[in-house]
Amino acid sequence: MTRHEIAALLAYIGRLDPRTIRVSQAEARDQIAQWHELLGDVPPATPYGWDARIAARQHIRISPYPILPADIVRPWESYRRERLARHCDPTPVADPDDQAAWTAELFGTRHAVATGAAEPRQDRAITSGRGQDDPELQARLREDGSCIPPAARAALAPLRPARAEREAAVAQGRPDVLAVRCEWCQAQPGEPCRRRRIGPDGGTRATTPRATAHHCRLDLAAAQQAQEPKQLA
Incomplete structure (x- = not known):
């Protein structure tokens, strides 16, 4: 998040919990600098389910304590781990003999999944036992006779x-x-x-x-x- 996005997030939090509001301009500037230092690598929202405002609202709803940057970082790290756990690396299109290009493509794919810019590839979900009630999956298994084409x-x-x-x-x-x-x-x-x-x-x-x-x-x-x-x- 940029400083402007941090300021917008703190303004939203201040409407829900007035205890976080800083009255003086100097205090508000220091608060924005502190949150930006800790949340600079956390996006405000992604196309696939992450929204920092939802994480903040959830904390304010269930916790009697004022919100801290860690209360945003923890849900974000859980979001990243859950997406990577469901992800199955696709075969890179780069030349396998070019180790640098091969590794860079794998890293780019994983980074896009972890940051919410792309959906996880769930090829392994066919054999992991999850989604057994999915009609599309059951139709594919009946057609192929096995999870292996x-x-x-x-x-x-x-x-x-x-x-x-x-x-x-x-x-x-x-x-x-x-x-x-x-x-x-x-x-x-x-x-x-x-x-x-x-x-x-x-x-x-x-x-x-x-x-x-x-x-x-x-x-x-x-x-x-x-x-x-x-x-x-």
Whole structure:
């Protein structure tokens, strides 16, 4: 806020709480200088929900003490933290090899979000559990079948073959092997089966993930899939 904006804010506060009014011109000048020193980086208002007058009015409504600059700064810092917590950095358009340009673009985007000049990018809200009652979000999930778009899933398939094989099996109606616990290696649901490495003394020295599941786990998954229609009936 500039000195003129600080003066306007103090005039508004003075109408709500006469205790903050300074009678002499020197006292008013010192008050404006003090508030400007502490609130110089706080905007009077932003297009997305922040207004210093609302923060001041809220303090005057609930507190019996005269308002201080800290009573404006605290809501402003909470506003900044909440917006950055909802923000998901978009991929910069700058050349990734140009570290300075890449970093500057990320900083500029975050600064615009934190200062209320831009709305947060909420890509991660699809998987964060918030907004599950949003009709638009539910329609998108029904259309794509997952929070990961089909094009992105296809691009990731070569990088995670086990997950791709599992998704292909489910899509083809085959049992989901990783949905059950393996009775042989004790792998929990969602974890791949593991191969034991036996030492010379006959004890297990280490385990390594297997590319395929144990036969007993395949049989258990098939049996569980066969029982599902009966349970539904």
